[in-house]
Amino acid sequence: xxxxxxxxxxxxxxxxxxxxxxxxxxxxxxxxxxxxxxxxxxxxxxxxxxxxxxxxxxxxxxxxxxxxxxxxxxxxxxxxxxxxxxxxxxxxxxxxxxxxxxxxxxxxxxxxxxxxxxxxxxxxxxxxxxxxxxxxxxxxxxxxxxxxxxxxxxxxxxxxxxxxxxxxxxxxxxxxxxxxxxxxxxxxxxxxxxxxxxxxxxxxxxxxxxxxxxxxxxxxxxxxxxxxxxxxxxxxxxxxxxxxxxxxxxxxxxxxxxxxxxxxxxxxxxxxxxxxxxxxxxxxxx
Amino acid sequence: xxxxxxxxxxxxxxxxxxxxxxxxxxxxxxxxxxxxxxxxxxxxxxxxxxxxxxxxxxxxxxxxxxxxxxxxxxxxxxxxxxxxxxxxxxxxxxxxxxxxxxxxxxxxxxxxxxxxxxxxxxxxxxxxxxxxxxxxxxxxxxxxxxxxxxxxxxxxxxxxxxxxxxxxxxxxxxxxxxxxxxxxxxxxxxxxxxxxxxxxxxxxxxxxxxxxxxxxxxxxxxxxxxxxxxxxxxxxxxxxxxxxxxxxxxxxxxxxxxxxxxxxxxxxxxxxxxxxxxxxxxxxxxxxxxxxxxxxxxxxxxxxxxxxxxxxxxxxxxxx
Numbered sequence: 001x002x003x004x005x006x007x008x009x010x011x012x013x014x015x016x017x018x019x020x021x022x023x024x025x026x027x028x029x030x031x032x033x034x035x036x037x038x039x040x041x042x043x044x045x046x047x048x049x050x051x052x053x054x055x056x057x058x059x060x061x062x063x064x065x066x067x068x069x070x071x072x073x074x075x076x077x078x079x080x081x082x083x084x085x086x087x088x089x090x091x092x093x094x095x096x097x098x099x100x101x102x103x104x105x106x107x108x109x110x111x112x113x114x115x116x117x118x119x120x121x122x123x124x125x126x127x128x129x130x131x132x133x134x135x136x137x138x139x140x141x142x143x144x145x146x147x148x149x150x151x152x153x154x155x156x157x158x159x160x161x162x163x164x165x166x167x168x169x170x171x172x173x174x175x176x177x178x179x180x181x182x183x184x185x186x187x188x189x190x191x192x193x194x195x196x197x198x199x200x201x202x203x204x205x206x207x208x209x210x211x212x213x214x215x216x217x218x219x220x221x222x223x224x225x226x227x228x229x230x231x232x233x234x235x236x237x238x239x240x241x242x243x244x245x246x247x248x249x250x251x252x253x254x255x256x257x258x259x260x261x262x263x264x265x266x267x268x269x270x271x272x273x274x275x276x277x278x279x280x281x282x283x284x285x286x
Numbered sequence: 287x288x289x290x291x292x293x294x295x296x297x298x299x300x301x302x303x304x305x306x307x308x309x310x311x312x313x314x315x316x317x318x319x320x321x322x323x324x325x326x327x328x329x330x331x332x333x334x335x336x337x338x339x340x341x342x343x344x345x346x347x348x349x350x351x352x353x354x355x356x357x358x359x360x361x362x363x364x365x366x367x368x369x370x371x372x373x374x375x376x377x378x379x380x381x382x383x384x385x386x387x388x389x390x391x392x393x394x395x396x397x398x399x400x401x402x403x404x405x406x407x408x409x410x411x412x413x414x415x416x417x418x419x420x421x422x423x424x425x426x427x428x429x430x431x432x433x434x435x436x437x438x439x440x441x442x443x444x445x446x447x448x449x450x451x452x453x454x455x456x457x458x459x460x461x462x463x464x465x466x467x468x469x470x471x472x473x474x475x476x477x478x479x480x481x482x483x484x485x486x487x488x489x490x491x492x493x494x495x496x497x498x499x500x501x502x503x504x505x506x507x508x509x510x511x512x513x514x515x516x517x518x519x520x521x522x523x524x525x526x527x528x529x530x531x532x533x534x535x536x537x538x539x540x541x542x543x544x545x546x547x548x549x550x551x552x553x554x555x556x557x558x559x560x561x562x563x564x565x566x567x568x569x570x571x572x573x574x575x576x577x578x579x580x581x582x583x584x585x586x587x588x589x590x591x592x593x594x595x596x597x598x599x600x601x602x603x604x605x606x
């Protein structure tokens with residue numbers, strides 16, 4: 001404790017409004033670690049898988065960075081990249097929100113799907129992007145997850161999904177909620193086909209995504225410190241009117257309660273995935 | 287000011303009482319107003335019917351949450367000649383927020399699964415206001431498998447504010463438990479008929495709605511999250527909840543048009559709570575109509591159709 005007080009470095013005034021997630025890498029800029037308050041340069045972060053060297057806090061990663069982190073260099077081939085949302089319910093302000101999200105994330109929707117290889121093993125990969133409307137699940141996310149799973153069944157290869165989501169997208173109402181059932185039905189098909197599905201839960205994975213395909217993987221991996229749960233902490237606090245336990249709904253808490261298989265740091269993830277793929281002989285039932 | 291109660295019936299009662307008073311008064315004075323009063327009574331009746339044909343979504347939310355609205359226990363009692371409740375998740379406990387068991391409807395054995403709300407404070411506390419913990423979903427999961435083993439069709443009733451958001455619920459895997467039920471129902475090799483009878487709130491309600499036929503009572507609602515939650519999260523303004531209820535498209539009529547609900551079951555004028563018998567009669571008719579069709583369907587075809595139905599929900603554009 002005392003030691004911490006002295007080593008806390010807050011020498012530089014950093015604009016608190018600066019949005020680190022807006023552009024993937026800003027050379028010569030630095031951020032303050034939200035966990036230990038250490039000052040980390042973007043360059044160091046990029047070298048260190050966007051993990052704070054001091055306290056191991058995992059900074060937000062864009063979907064693009066995550067793909068780079070996980071797959072064999074140059075192996076990623078996107079599919080269904082042209083799927084984009086429409087305002088099905090005529091929900092007030094939805095188009096504007098979509099436009100802003102597109103600008104902020106540089107993506108058409110909250111998930112990227114494609115073929116890739118890891119350690120030489122062919123896989124189908126889906127990565128969610130929290131900069132796009134908190135990676136909430138509407139028609140497009142549900143459709144792209146389902147199509148990704150169906151492509152994996154066609155190719156007889158495993159599926160890996162990196163999740164992060166605030167839940168079902170309210171602006172698409174019940175259509176969004178039904179994507180939970182749709183993606184769960186798709187995972188059921190994958191299981192019938194005997195194919196491997198690995199989920200990597202990243203901060204935050206909550207609501208409709210956590211209660212559907214994110215929880216249905218054969219192997220559930222979580223990043224350290226990721227918030228994972230069904231109800232958000234604010235809603236729980238409001239409902240029960242008490243303080244929540246420390247580390248509540250964090251990966252370590254989930255591991256302790258038997259809800260996930262392993263916590264894997266970013267620096268280890270590719271190696272761990274390669275090992276799992278190899279143990280499954282590329283991901284198919286023998 | 288947001289309306290928290292649907293008080294039309296109360297106002298109507300007051301109006302009728304006044305009319306009665308007028309009738310008595312005029313009789314005492316030997317001043318015959320009976321034909322005028324009859325006209326007025328007729329007009330009130332007409333206005334009432336019109337009123338209920340034009341309920342706004344928020345009023346349906348209030349009706350769907352009416353404390354006296356018939357619930358699973360009422361439906362089961364009226365539908366089943368025989369009924370055995372089955373309890374427990376075999377892991378941790380029994381969740382009274384869900385009622386499940388085997389019943390016989392006109393000679394057909396069914397596994398019946400439902401949320402359970404109370405009609406008074408004591409019952410509501412006992413049943414946790416119809417908000418299940420993971421144990422509830424695990425009990426459902428267990429009984430779904432059992433239904434499959436005995437080739438018994440499944441009937442579900444949906445009426446819940448949602449899964450319970452609490453510490454214990456999260457510790458014991460609320461998300462995981464719900465996801466398992468969703469996946470199991472998607473691939474279950476027996477026919478599933480689901481009826482939304484009250485409020486369908488979020489993923490916690492969706493768990494029992496994955497089915498071959500999804501029916502909905504005319505004043506029931508089904509939403510991605512409560513209009514209150516959406517108004518406070520998206521608009522940071524709880525006062526705009528009526529507007530939100532409209533925007534979210536949550537009524538049986540909206541969901542029928544969106545292709546999510548297969549059929550709307552009519553309710554008596556004034557809502558299900560005013561006439562249990564009529565409501566139950568309509569539900570019986572709906573089950574008689576839909577159950578034999580799905581029961582008679584080839585299982586592979588049934589499952590293919592169920593998947594196709596789920597798979598087709600969603601609209602988007604393609605720019606490729």
